[in-house]
Amino acid sequence: MRFILFILVVIGVVVFLNPFFPFWVIMIVIALLSALLGLSGIQGFLAGGLGYGLAWLGQALFISATTGSDLPNRMAELMGIGSGMTIAGLTAIVGFFLGSFSGLTGSLLRNLFRKKPDNLYRG
Amino acid sequence: MKYFGFFIALAITVALAIAVSMPLGPVPPLAPLLDPNHGFWQNSYSEDELAKDELELSNLTSPVTVVYDENLIPHIFAENEEDLYRAQGYVTAKHRLWQMEFQTMAASGRISEIVGPIAIELDRMTRRKGLGYGAELGLKYLQENDPEILKLAEAYADGVNQYIDQLSPGQVPVEYKILNYRPEKWTAYKSILLLKYMSDMLVGDRDLEYSNLRKILGQEMLDKLYPDFPVDNDPVIESEHVWDFTPLSVIKPDSIPFPNDLLAIDPLPQPEEGTGSNNWAVSGSKTKSGNPILANDPHLSLNLPSLWYSMQLSTPNHSVKGATLPGALGVISGFNEDIAWGVTNATKDARDWYKITFQDKQRKTYKYGNEWRPTSFRIEEIKVKGENPYLDTVVYTHYGPVVYDRTFKSERQDVNFALKWTVHEGSNEQRTFIMMNKSKNHEDYNKALDNYSAPAQNFVFASKSGDIAMRIQGKFPLKWKEQGKFFMDGADPRFEWQGYIPNEQNAATLNPERGFVSSANQHPVDPSYPYYVFDNSYEHYRNRRLNNRLRELSDITTDDMKLLQFDDYYLHAAEALPVMIGLLGTSFDSDPEAKKYIDELKSWDFFADPNQKAPTLFYIWWDKTYDQIWKKWGEFGVPVVRPNNYQTVRLLELTPQDPVFDIDKTDVVETASDHINIGFQAMVKSMKEWEEKEGDYSWANYKRTSVQHLVPQFAPFSVTNIYTGGGRGILNATSERHGASWRMVVEMGDEITAFGVYPGGQSGNPGSKFYSNFIPIWANGEYLNFNLRSKEDSEGVLFQTILK
Numbered sequence: 013m014r015f016i017l018f019i020l021v022v023i024g025v026v027v028f029l030n031p032f033f034p035f036w037v038i039m040i041v042i043a044l045l046s047a048l049l050g051l052s053g054i055q056g057f058l059a060g061g062l063g064y065g066l067a068w069l070g071q072a073l074f075i076s077a078t079t080g081s082d083l084p085n086r087m088a089e090l091m092g093i094g095s096g097m098t099i100a101g102l103t104a105i106v107g108f109f110l111g112s113f114s115g116l117t118g119s120l121l122r123n124l125f126r127k128k129p130d131n132l133y134r135g
Numbered sequence: 136m137k138y139f140g141f142f143i144a145l146a147i148t149v150a151l152a153i154a155v156s157m158p159l160g161p162v163p164p165l166a167p168l169l170d171p172n173h174g175f176w177q178n179s180y181s182e183d184e185l186a187k188d189e190l191e192l193s194n195l196t197s198p199v200t201v202v203y204d205e206n207l208i209p210h211i212f213a214e215n216e217e218d219l220y221r222a223q224g225y226v227t228a229k230h231r232l233w234q235m236e237f238q239t240m241a242a243s244g245r246i247s248e249i250v251g252p253i254a255i256e257l258d259r260m261t262r263r264k265g266l267g268y269g270a271e272l273g274l275k276y277l278q279e280n281d282p283e284i285l286k287l288a289e290a291y292a293d294g295v296n297q298y299i300d301q302l303s304p305g306q307v308p309v310e311y312k313i314l315n316y317r318p319e320k321w322t323a324y325k326s327i328l329l330l331k332y333m334s335d336m337l338v339g340d341r342d343l344e345y346s347n348l349r350k351i352l353g354q355e356m357l358d359k360l361y362p363d364f365p366v367d368n369d370p371v372i373e374s375e376h377v378w379d380f381t382p383l384s385v386i387k388p389d390s391i392p393f394p395n396d397l398l399a400i401d402p403l404p405q406p407e408e409g410t411g412s413n414n415w416a417v418s419g420s421k422t423k424s425g426n427p428i429l430a431n432d433p434h435l436s437l438n439l440p441s442l443w444y445s446m447q448l449s450t451p452n453h454s455v456k457g458a459t460l461p462g463a464l465g466v467i468s469g470f471n472e473d474i475a476w477g478v479t480n481a482t483k484d485a486r487d488w489y490k491i492t493f494q495d496k497q498r499k500t501y502k503y504g505n506e507w508r509p510t511s512f513r514i515e516e517i518k519v520k521g522e523n524p525y526l527d528t529v530v531y532t533h534y535g536p537v538v539y540d541r542t543f544k545s546e547r548q549d550v551n552f553a554l555k556w557t558v559h560e561g562s563n564e565q566r567t568f569i570m571m572n573k574s575k576n577h578e579d580y581n582k583a584l585d586n587y588s589a590p591a592q593n594f595v596f597a598s599k600s601g602d603i604a605m606r607i608q609g610k611f612p613l614k615w616k617e618q619g620k621f622f623m624d625g626a627d628p629r630f631e632w633q634g635y636i637p638n639e640q641n642a643a644t645l646n647p648e649r650g651f652v653s654s655a656n657q658h659p660v661d662p663s664y665p666y667y668v669f670d671n672s673y674e675h676y677r678n679r680r681l682n683n684r685l686r687e688l689s690d691i692t693t694d695d696m697k698l699l700q701f702d703d704y705y706l707h708a709a710e711a712l713p714v715m716i717g718l719l720g721t722s723f724d725s726d727p728e729a730k731k732y733i734d735e736l737k738s739w740d741f742f743a744d745p746n747q748k749a750p751t752l753f754y755i756w757w758d759k760t761y762d763q764i765w766k767k768w769g770e771f772g773v774p775v776v777r778p779n780n781y782q783t784v785r786l787l788e789l790t791p792q793d794p795v796f797d798i799d800k801t802d803v804v805e806t807a808s809d810h811i812n813i814g815f816q817a818m819v820k821s822m823k824e825w826e827e828k829e830g831d832y833s834w835a836n837y838k839r840t841s842v843q844h845l846v847p848q849f850a851p852f853s854v855t856n857i858y859t860g861g862g863r864g865i866l867n868a869t870s871e872r873h874g875a876s877w878r879m880v881v882e883m884g885d886e887i888t889a890f891g892v893y894p895g896g897q898s899g900n901p902g903s904k905f906y907s908n909f910i911p912i913w914a915n916g917e918y919l920n921f922n923l924r925s926k927e928d929s930e931g932v933l934f935q936t937i938l939k
Contacts, residue, residue, distance in 0.1 A: 030172040034304075036152050043148070053140075071171035081179035083309070083902030086851035090313070091162075103169040103176075106155060110166065113148040120141040 015055050021045055022063025022111060027071070038064070039114040046118025053119050060115020065108030072100045163315040175312055177305030178902040182207055182230065186934035192225055192297055198939035201226055205931045206919055207897035207905040210447035212926045219450055220287045220464050222938055224294025224321070227444060231461040231899040232298070233308035234440040236318055237845060239325040239462060242332035243267045244517065249314055251520040259527050259543060262515045265536045266335055269558040270328040276561030277323070284566050288323035291464050295321035309901060310846065326565065329462040334558045334590040336435070340486035341671040344776040346393070346621040351771055360778040360795070363669055364662050366785070369679050371481070371593050371607060371654040372642045374661040380640050382665035387615035388629040393622065411674055412479035413681060413700065413866060414595040415653035416603040418646060423690040426884040429597035430696045431468050431477025432875040434868045437842040439853060439907060441895025443877045447924060448572065454923050455572040458877045458893065465568040468879060470889060472923065473575040474598045475881040479654045481591040481607045484670050487632075489534045489625030491551045498530050502626040508533065534625055535559050553625055555632070557610045562588035577602045577645060584608045585638050593654035599883045605652035606643035607659050611636045614667045636666055651685045653678070675781035676706040676864040693888060696880045701916035702866040707780055708753045709741040714788045715756065718811040729819050745835030745860040754862070755821055760814025764796065780864070787811070835859060840869055842894050842910060844901070852901040859914040878918065890918035
């Protein structure tokens with residue numbers, strides 16, 4: 013549940029904050045949120061990555077669909093990587109890695125401050 | 136353990152963030168480029184999708200209204216000129232910022248800053264020609280003599296800079312994002328620089344080639360193959376014009392020794408062949424409505440973002456519309472409520488080379504008459520992306536900069552030549568355009584032109600009051616016959632320019648009897664003009680076609696003028712082909728393939744329309760024949776120019792047995808016919824290859840007109856394979872990479888009717904739908920409505936913005 017919630021939070025952060033801040037600020041925010049929500053490492057990694065990647069993919073596709081511009085295709089041709097869809101995919105992948113490692117770092121950060129669990133049954 | 140894991144993750148994350156923020160070789164930083172909120176995706180929006188009702192522009196005295204028509208052409212309504220040009224700067228930057236800055240970077244030799252060491256040689260060349268030096272003198276001229284224009288140029292710069300300051304990261308033009316740099320401040324200096332850059336594009340010289348030719352061929356042969364005036368001279372100013380002034384005297388010194396060495400050096404880069412233009416005006420006596428009609432189509436290299444940007448500029452006192460140059464104030468080719476004007480290039484050998492004799496290796500002094508004159512050293516600091524700046528010392532003499540010396544292209548030869556060029560003198564072209572924009576009659580037009588130095592232009596004029604006129608304006612050096620045609624000796628003061636032709640003696644005409652004025656880069660005048668006129672680049676075909684048509688036509692309408700701008704008649708072919716077919720004889724009649732080509736050529740009507748096949752055949756046949764005839768010119772081993780098409784056709788036609796056709800190396804005596812046959816054979820061969828590889832050889836498919844992005848490597852931002860006719864030497868001068876960069880037709884009636892189009896679009900953004908939307912219209916010979924608009928006009932409004 014927290015996993016889904018975190019994906020949604022990351023998407024929200026990208027949609028509402030990214031227009032005003034560069035990508036690295038978003039990375040820090042994702043890391044902090046991941047720490048705050050206390051996800052496990054693998055959860056933080058996947059949720060942060062999926063959130064950021066999907067948000068960027070969604071934004072790219074939204075711009076592409078609403079403007080109908082040929083620019084993504086031209087950019088893809090310029091970079092020698094196929095079509096506009098490829099470059100949307102590349103955008104998603106870059107977003108995924110930025111988000112995932114931020115999420116992972118955040119959850120590992122929380123680990124540092126987590127007290128030894130005291131409710132553990134030690135038999 | 137958990138600390139270890141955290142730090143590993145942190146390190147990877149930070150490394151990742153840094154990696155995607157750094158350029159990897161030519162690849163720009165990935166994350167800022169791909170980020171949909173700031174990167175290139177944001178450039179997908181067209182201007183109408185980002186329209187705002189109000190934008191902030193400080194330092195205005197009153198609010199300015201900008202109305203965009205459906206083609207994104209801004210119509211700026213300001214209360215005074217200072218507000219007007221501030222708004223022009225702001226609005227132009229909004230649509231063309233990258234281009235205007237890039238062009239001034241190129242003009243000032245600063246491309247290395249953007250692309251790195253690869254451009255150092257190019258930048259050195261630009262600087263050694265003294266473009267920046269000339270612009271500095273231009274700025275100084277304004278500071279000392281014309282505070283009014285300087286103030287307006289500074290208002291324009293302020294408008295550009297306010298736009299740059301407001302620019303959100305997402306709206307930075309995509310070229311900055313890809314090349315990974317950011318816009319810097321605009322200045323009045325840059326506006327001046329841009330006008331100097333136009334000179335560089337349009338002005339050439341062939342002093343080197345003519346010096347070599349004179350040595351190789353001798354004066355007599357040179358005069359025969361390269362006469363100063365052609366037989367069919369149909370000059371800009373009508374031949375029957377009477378010169379009603381007493382010319383200044385120019386005395387050619389006796390026995391002038393031209394430096395006589397054979398110069399195995401490369402010439403300075405020359406303007407592209409095919410850069411030229413047409414303009415004309417017909418008087419009311421020749422038009423259906425009785426109103427004068429004016430037409431202009433400057434031919435330049437076809438680029439995106441387009442060189443031109445259309446605008447209407449209005450104050451309560453004047454309303455002007457037409458084509459502007461992004462970076463320069465006012466309209467360059469256009470019309471207002473009273474007059475219309477247009478420009479074509481009028482080069483007249485404005486660049487000369489002087490051989491400099493330095494006293495010693497220090498190069499601190501050079502010989503001039505009986506004295507040693509001091510030089511000055513100008514240190515050019517070229518900043519280089521990713522490297523230390525490159526320092527280049529250029530020696531200046533009183534003539535101008537020594538372009539090539541021991542530090543630049545020294546491998547050529549140990550000779551030093553100084554470049555004298557009118558661009559290196561303080562001048563005030565900007566005032567001409569600002570005054571022209573407000574001119575009400577022929578007198579105002581003349582006053583505006585008095586301020587104009589370079590690049591020399593044929594300024595065509597028509598007024599609502601019924602006048603038509605043409606004036607060839609530039610700062611023209613006073614020269615004795617053949618002065619500046621060849622290299623000159625800088626140590627001999629007798630080689631100095633003799634002063635300048637006074638403005639009022641520049642060739643001009645008002646309301647000539649024939650009812651029209653016209654220019655198409657041909658010889659400016661008849662030999663009766665009392666001053667020496669020479670240039671290698673005069674054109675011999677468009678002018679005659681144009682004048683023949685204008686003589687024939689009556690009851691002219693704007694539609695006739697549009698058709699004339701789009702006229703595909705190939706006069707060169709019409710004159711050459713019958714001669715060539717005659718000289719070809721019957722040797723190919725048995726070859727069916729060759730016969731097919733000959734039949735196609737014989738049935739051709741000489742129009743180079745896009746679907747015709749014969750223009751391709753003729754073009755290649757001529758090209759091969761011409762190369763074949765003048766092959767030995769390439770064997771001289773030094774740079775020379777070959778006799779032009781016109782002279783070559785005349786030789787073929789009138790003296791096919793001329794010794795010039797003989798190839799020395801063979802035992803037989805070749806004649807014109809041999810060359811024609813060899814050319815034909817080569818044409819058949821290359822046509823066969825073309826047909827096998829490409830199939831269709833119709834003209835448009837062969838010619839492949841393209842409009843290229845200013846950075847040639849950005850091929851996806853170019854438009855290629857445009858289906859359109861015309862070609863070099865044709866009124867519709869659309870060749871592979873050159874052609875009408877702007878077409879305008881204006882009828883000066885009570886209500887002014889105007890049409891215009893250019894091969895591009897108003898937006899400089901390759902992601903916008905307004906980036907290249909005019910190209911199909913242009914390629915079909917169609918036009919956009921360019922009538923003046925009032926502020927209240929609500930028809931066809933895309934959106935409106937108030938600047939305050």
